[in-house]
Amino acid sequence: xxxxxxxxxxxxxxxxxxxxxxxxxxxxxxxxxxxxxxxxxxxxxxxxxxxxxxxxxxxxxxxxxxxxxxxxxxxxxxxxxxxxxxxxxxxxxxxxxxxxxxxxxxxxxxxxxxxx
Amino acid sequence: xxxxxxxxxxxxxxxxxxxxxxxxxxxxxxxxxxxxxxxxxxxxxxxxxxxxxxxxxxxxxxxxxxxxxxxxxxxxxxxxxxxxxxxxxxxxxxxxxxxxxxxxxxxxx
Numbered sequence: 224x225x226x227x228x229x230x231x232x233x234x235x236x237x238x239x240x241x242x243x244x245x246x247x248x249x250x251x252x253x254x255x256x257x258x259x260x261x262x263x264x265x266x267x268x269x270x271x272x273x274x275x276x277x278x279x280x281x282x283x284x285x286x287x288x289x290x291x292x293x294x295x296x297x298x299x300x301x302x303x304x305x306x307x308x309x310x311x312x313x314x315x316x317x318x319x320x321x322x323x324x325x326x327x328x329x330x331x332x333x334x335x336x337x338x339x
Numbered sequence: 340x341x342x343x344x345x346x347x348x349x350x351x352x353x354x355x356x357x358x359x360x361x362x363x364x365x366x367x368x369x370x371x372x373x374x375x376x377x378x379x380x381x382x383x384x385x386x387x388x389x390x391x392x393x394x395x396x397x398x399x400x401x402x403x404x405x406x407x408x409x410x411x412x413x414x415x416x417x418x419x420x421x422x423x424x425x426x427x428x429x430x431x432x433x434x435x436x437x438x439x440x441x442x443x444x445x446x447x448x
Contacts, residue, residue, distance in 0.1 A: 227383075258437075268376075268384075268427055270437040283435045317384065324431035325374040325389040327396075331382065 225250035227330035241305040245318030256321035257301045261314040343440035351448040358415040362428030372431040
């Protein structure tokens with residue numbers, strides 16, 4: 224069965240770029256959309272955006288100026304880059320597989336703290 | 340922009356009781372584009388329902404989704420100990436393309 228695993232630094236300095244990777248195992252990345260979602264402390268889920276395996280993207284408007292997503296098909300991975308981070312970007316970041324309109328498989332999440 | 344609200348914020352119930360969770364949209368949402376998720380600390384979020392009423396793979400039939408237009412409901416017929424969690428509804432199709440409600444916590448009374 225398909226499993227997703229987030230990886231990347233758990234601590235990022237303010238104004239720097241947060242970079243995370245999601246590795247897909249048990250299935251091919253060459254179908255579906257691949258999403259990033261986050262949950263800030265004490266808050267609900269927030270969709271950041273998704274990337275189709277072909278490389279087309281759709282980002283939540285409030286992130287659009289700071290976010291880049293990419294897909295690396297040979298390695299069954301996709302990535303998130305979020306620039307100019309502040310403390311407000313401290314959150315648990317999840318990657319998920321999406322059927323465009325819903326997300327059926329999620330990773331367990333990775334905690335990222337923005338602090339100097 | 341479609342806003343989702345969920346009520347109640349917290350539902351305190353005992354195992355075996357029925358849970359009724361509400362999700363209301365500020366504008367009409369296509370029935371095809373409303374989903375529900377379950378979140379527990381330290382675990383991967385779990386898709387329960389998509390297309391308003393279709394249970395995801397492996398989801399027990401005590402979970403039922405219903406509704407249309409702006410009002411949607413997730414019902415858990417008899418709460419099992421593992422059902423105490425936070426539940427989110429999610430819509431697709433309007434800017435933002437995907438958005439979540441604020442969540443309902445189901446905790447033990």
